Amino acid sequence: MKxxxxxxxxxxxxxxxxxxGPSDCLIFSRNGGEGMAQHQTINxxxxxxxxxxxxxxxxxxxxxxxxxxxxxxxxSDFLNDLQTNVIGAIRVLQFYHKTLKAxxxxxxxxxxxxxxxxxxxxxxxxxxxxxxxxxxxxLAAEWAPNVRVNxxxxxxxxxxxxxxxxxxxxxxxxxxxxxxxxxxxxxxDIAQGVKFLIENQWITGQIIHIDGGLSxxxxx
Numbered sequence: 001m002k003x004x005x006x007x008x009x010x011x012x013x014x015x016x017x018x019x020x021g022p023s024d025c026l027i028f029s030r031n032g033g034e035g036m037a038q039h040q041t042i043n044x045x046x047x048x049x050x051x052x053x054x055x056x057x058x059x060x061x062x063x064x065x066x067x068x069x070x071x072x073x074x075x076s077d078f079l080n081d082l083q084t085n086v087i088g089a090i091r092v093l094q095f096y097h098k099t100l101k102a103x104x105x106x107x108x109x110x111x112x113x114x115x116x117x118x119x120x121x122x123x124x125x126x127x128x129x130x131x132x133x134x135x136x137x138x139l140a141a142e143w144a145p146n147v148r149v150n151x152x153x154x155x156x157x158x159x160x161x162x163x164x165x166x167x168x169x170x171x172x173x174x175x176x177x178x179x180x181x182x183x184x185x186x187x188x189d190i191a192q193g194v195k196f197l198i199e200n201q202w203i204t205g206q207i208i209h210i211d212g213g214l215s216x217x218x219x220x
Contacts, residue, residue: 003057003198004028006044006092009036011159012110013061015187016194026052044088049095057198058096059108060089064128065161067121078124085110085128086135093139097147106148108194109136111207113155116215129153133207140205148204150197155211157185179212180219 003020007013008027017025028042042049044062064081066073089109100107111129114122133151140149156162156175166172166184175184193210197203209215 002054003059004052004055004092004096005059005061006088007061007063008059009039011061011161012154012157012187012190013059015191016059016061019188019191019195020198044092045083049092051099052096053099054103055096055099056103056105057108058092058100058105059194059198060092061110062088063110063112063161064125065165066124067165069121070123073124078127081124081128082131085125086131089132089135097143101143101146104146106198106204107136107139107150108197109149109151111136111151111153113153113209113211113215115153116207116209136207137205144204148197148201150203150205151207152190152193152197153207153209153211153215154185154190155179155209155214157187157190159187179214180217181212183212185210185212 002024005013005017005025006028008017008025009029009032017027022038025038027036027039028044029039030043031041062084064084066077066081093107109132111133112125114126115130115133136149136151143149156165158166166175176182190210193208197208
C-alpha cells in the first residue's frame with residue numbers, strides 16, 4: 001500500500017484518495033468507511049496501528065472547525081482541537097517514521113489560512129494548526145534527506161466539516177466575496193495540491209496556501 005490517508009472517508013481526504021488512486025491508498029477513519037475496499041476503522045488516538053512495510057506517503061486529513069469568541073472557549077475545546085489536529089498526527093508519524101525513512105517517503109499535513117492571516121473567532125483552531133506548522137517545519141529538518149514533510153493550508157472549502165459556514169445563500173455569498181478569485185474551494189482543488197507535494201521530490205518544509213488568494217491578496 002503506497003499511501004495512507006488518515007480521514008480519507010469524506011471531504012478533502014476522499015478527494016485525495018480519488019486523485020491518488022483508490023487501489024494505491026489505505027484509509028484510516030473512526031467511522032463512515034462502509035463500502036470502501038481499502039478502509040480500516042481506526043481511531044489513531046487510541047487504537048493500535050498496523051505495520052505497513054510498503055508505505056510511501058502519509059496524508060493526515062482530520063480537522064476541526066470551532067468558531068466562537070475567545071472568552072467562550074473552554075480548556076476542553078482547545079484540548080479537543082489539539083488532540084484531533086496535532087496529537088493524532090504525532091502518534092501516526094512516530095509509529096511509521098522508520099517505514100517512511102526506509103522507503104524515502106513523505107508526509108503531507110493540513111494547516112489553515114487562519115495562521116497566515118489572523119481571523120476573529122479562530123483562536124482554538126489557530127492554536128492547533130499553528131502547532132501543526134511548527135511540527136512540520138521541525139520534522140522536515142530532522143528527517144531530511146530521507147523523508148519529506150510539507151503542509152497544505154486551505155481556505156474555506158466545500159466539505160461536510162464546513163457546512164455550518166455555507167448552509168445559507170447569505171453565508172455562501174459572503175464567503176465567495178471574501179476571496180479574490182470569487183469562489184469557494186472544492187475538495188479536488190486541495191487534493192491536487194496534495195498530489196503535487198507527494199510527487200515533487202525536491203520540496204520539503206513548505207506550507208502551500210490553496211486559498212483563492214485570500215492569504216496574500218487584497219483586491220481594491
